[in-house]
């Protein structure tokens with residue numbers, strides 16, 4: 001647990017970057033700090049490992065005041081991922097990742113084994129181990145940065161816009177992997193971003209900061225979307241928040257229609273209708289075809305792949321999106337293994353949405369209630 | 373003329389003995405090495421610390437400027453006049469010469485070390501500190517290795533200048549390859565003079581070659597750029613594709 005108690009940072013020159021901030025980042029959870037540029041996110045983060053000393057107030061780590069701890073010791077127990085990765089250009093990927101273990105006095109062999117394990121964990125191919133940072137793509141560098149911060153298995157991680165330098169596709173991938181990793185590792189994480197979508201996707205709780213270093217609202221993502229505490233937060237969480245809130249609503253039982261399917265390699269002769277769903281041997285949907293345009297066998301190159309898939313155990317947003325994106329207007333629902341269960345139409349999803357309970361509205365003592 | 377110089381250089385009698393090429397080459401190398409060592413011992417740590425702390429930048433800038441304007445021969449005469457009477461025997465000539473060479477070598481060494489550290493990616497430095505490295509660990513494990521390319525270019529340019537300028541030792545009572553130029557001039561033996569100049573140039577180039585080899589092994593391919601360019605050429609665009617691969 002990381003605790004901020006009335007923490008203020010005033011830079012020489014008078015800028016107040018953080019103003020009497022009190023908040024708790026619970027153990028094993030991801031706390032996201034989000035806010036516009038210059039609102040004091042980085043400053044807040046760096047006060048935790050004392051890269052910046054607070055002007056007043058105190059920061060505790062599991063109840064221990066960090067100002068009483070030795071700097072080096074404190075920092076070695078905290079994984080720190082800085083913006084743009086900050087890799088050491090003169091060291092190979094393996095040596096970069098092994099930096100903290102080496103500082104802690106591990107021998108070469110153990111360090112290398114650990115580094116290799118982490119490369120795998122963060123999804124870096126083995127073959128990159130002997131490369132230098134300049135030989136990596138932006139996404140690979142970010143992964144190395146994350147692996148390096150994880151190397152000595154610190155219980156706490158500070159991450160400053162770790163995925164900001166990559167394109168949206170890679171960013172989404174990195175975010176998914178990050179969440180999967182966190183499921184396994186259960187670190188106490190403070191994560192900085194200026195992207196509200198990222199905050200909502202990753203955060204167990206989200207702290208919205210406004211310029212001047214004031215905490216505007218601290219809540220879990222669903223609550224934040226439903227109850228922005230003021231105009232600033234409402235503006236910041238932005239439009240589409242009704243739609244985005246569906247990300248947090250589990251899909252109820254939907255009236256699924258059975259779908260006539262074709263297996264890859266099967267012939268379309270005798271098959272009618274406008275769009276037909278194509279599956280592979282394992283009954284995993286792969287795309288749609290218009291049978292009257294195909295003569296003979298269905299191959300994977302002729303598929304329309306525009307439709308998204310929604311898991312039946314997933315959020316409502318995915319189910320609605322599946323229906324909206326499907327060329328046949330029938331949204332494809334799969335089970336957890338990816339096998340086809342059935343299809344659903346948009347108005348059926350909307351009916352389910354209207355019927356669904358909205359627990360975050362019903363319960364005024366919701367755990368994500370604003371802390372002011 | 374070329375024939376005469378070649379004849380002079382290939383005459384075995386010119387290679388051996390007290391006034392031979394081998395002897396003078398060793399002396400020349402000796403003066404150069406001692407001056408470079410002393411200059412490096414002063415300038416490199418100073419440059420590293422200035423780069424690391426950011427304090428004392430003006431020193432580097434001003435020193436480098438002043439040194440460029442310094443006439444070596446003029447300084448040598450001043451040193452001989454000032455120091456000569458205070459020292460006795462060989463030292464009376466040795467030290468003025470060494471000091472000139474040291475003064476000559478300091479600016480490139482200092483700027484190389486300073487600029488090298490100064491140029492280290494602030495994010496890398498920040499990451500090092502954030503991992504709990506102490507100031508000296510940051511300097512030795514991150515800043516110095518990253519500064520090596522510039523540090524070496526400072527060292528190589530200092531070495532070239534010192535070897536070339538060590539010629540003046542012969543003017544002020546010492547030996548070295550400058551002997552052939554001074555003595556040759558005295559008796560109008562032009563083949564000897566040209567041979568001396570050629571020998572000095574060859575020596576400087578050889579020293580640079582040796583340093584280049586050392587640099588190759590000392591500098592991480594990650595910062596030297598040499599291996600990087602090769603790899604990128606060899607691997608081409610797949611470097612990027614790997615980053616996007618979906619697993």
Ligand SMILES: Nc1ncnc2c1ncn2[C@@H]1O[C@H](COP(=O)(O)OP(=O)(O)OP(=O)(O)O)[C@@H](O)[C@H]1O
Nearest residue numbers: 011012015017036037038039040041042043044194
């Ligand atoms: N070393 C410093 N000296 C003086 N002022 C500073 C310093 N570092 C940051 N500031 C100021 O403090 C405020 C907060 O800066 P901070 O870097 O924490 O913002 P941020 O929320 O991380 O912004 P961004 O999203 O742009 O990274 C800004 O107004 C900034 O100008």
Ligand SMILES: [Mg+2]
Nearest residue numbers: 041042043160
């Ligand atoms: Mg920042």
